[in-house]
Amino acid sequence: MKIDACFSPHLYPVYKADDTVVVIIDILRATSAICTAFEHGVEKIIPVATVEEAHEYKHKKYLVGAERNGLPVEGFDFGNSPFNYMGDHVKGKTIVLTTTNGTQAIEAAKDAYKVVIGSFLNIDALCSWLIKEDKNILLLCSGWKNKFNLEDAVFAGAVTDEISNRSDKFNLGDACLALKYLYQMAKENPNKFLTHSSHKERLSALNLKEDVRYCLTPNQTKVIPIYRDGALVKM
Amino acid sequence: MKIDACFSPHLYPVYKADDTVVVIIDILRATSAICTAFEHGVEKIIPVATVEEAHEYKHKKYLVGAERNGLPVEGFDFGNSPFNYMGDHVKGKTIVLTTTNGTQAIEAAKDAYKVVIGSFLNIDALCSWLIKEDKNILLLCSGWKNKFNLEDAVFAGAVTDEISNRSDKFNLGDACLALKYLYQMAKENPNKFLTHSSHKERLSALNLKEDVRYCLTPNQTKVIPIYRDGALVKM
DSSP, X not given: OEEEEESOGGGHHHHOXXXXXXXXXXXXXXXXXXXXXXXXXXXXXXXXXXXXXXXXXXXXXXXXXXXXXXEEOTTSSBOSOGGGGOSTTTTTOEEEEEOXXXXXXXXXXXXXXXXXXXXXXXXXXXXXXXXXXXXEEEEEEOTBTTBOXXXXXXXXXXXXXXHHHHOSOOEEOHHHHHHHHHHHHHTTOHHHHTTTOHHHHHHHHTTOHHHHHHHTOOOSOOOOEEEETXXXXXX | OEEEEESOGGGHHHXXXXXXXXXXXXXXXXXXXXXXXXXXXXXXXXXXXXXXXXHHHHHTTOEEEEEETTEEOTTSSBOSOGGGGOSTTTTTOEEEEEOSSHHHHHHHHTTXXXXXXXXXXXHHHHHHHHHHHTXXXXXEEOTBTTBOOHHHHHHHHHHHHHHHHHOSOOEEOXXXXXXXXXXXXXXXXXXXXXXXXXXXXXXXXXTOHHHHHHHTOXXXXXXXXXXXXXXXXXX
16 A cells, blocks of 8 residues: 655646545645534535635525635635634534635545545544555645645655554655655654745734644544535544 | 745646746656766757657657666667766767656756756756856756656755755745755765665666666766757757
8 A cells, every 4th residue: 555645736637546545735724724613513614616616605695714825815704714613603504615725635636535634633533544444545735826835745744654653554655755754854843843934934924823833733633524525524 | 036846847837937947857867867968978969758759850860868667768779877878979969868757847847047957967066057047946856757756856955955055045945945854864875765765666676776876976077958949958
């Protein structure tokens, strides 16, 4: 069995393979927000790629989260800060979500064998499930507008490290070999390690340091969101 | 000014920018072979993307190198081993070259401001020139069939490390931040570091360990091949 990583939704067709579990990664902040939402009782999240689709759902009275370039899009209920998805206003609800990167990655991989959502918030539960699932794994980093980004890579390295420490069933593809080393440099203090990363700088400029700190905190939930019939649900 | 890295020719359109010097990287073995050829007096290399184009040149009596999946293609003069490009049989000649990955990367980036060829064999000369050139730099890794590969990434990390040690003019993009760390893990013994990389395993299986060792040896030449009017020439 193999574990590999892809650094851009645009490259997914190159990595696409049968019988592969795809883990969608968008640490700052879509996949962190999605894990948080399910931990706080959201029933379903419908990911959509475009703001136009999000508008259609808004007209139909859905709760809609929409983010572009790190900011909430005007006219919607919230952006993609995990803190927006905590509390009674989301409990039992279906939420529609569109973001700059994460929902594009879900769209790219939606026909894969299984598509699940990963973040530091659910990393331990995710790795346990991936090992039990016993299939090839592709870690699909959402990146930033189809470019490599550091925080998604560090998380993919953390998953690679965790899985290869706990199981010897998986061969590491070249990207995962590199990521495992990267994570070993980062794990002492991921927040500090990411200081010069482009997206952390972008969010710091937007006064979102608390978001970053929360998104880098491991094991806040045991939920694993999975994509089924066009929507994310709790596994 | 910025230095960034792209891990697949397929992603080049995402990274494409004006006024950027693109460094083509295919350590095992196309860009190592190209640097070797110019060091041994080749006058011009015409890179072509397909075996069909290479055949057309062969009919016109050109010397043609053609490689697919690590092996020379039957009916041509040589494959892409650097050892094929040493000696009097290449001196003063124009050679046509097609390879699995490297010539695809050249094809992708051919309209960039400047396109040059990088390998461990010319790394010192290359970095000195890049610093003097004073433009944005994109390190374009050829990878393996559009997937990330470890040896191209390690070389891109070496260039990043060298340039950022010698000049403070360049900001590092996220990929280069990661690669700089990767190179710090690899530099003690790149050959050993690459032991489990997919392409090194592929070449070892083909009895090409000597090729690998040579391709990882720094500073065998000061030539910097540059792409001009459809062909590579010595700068």
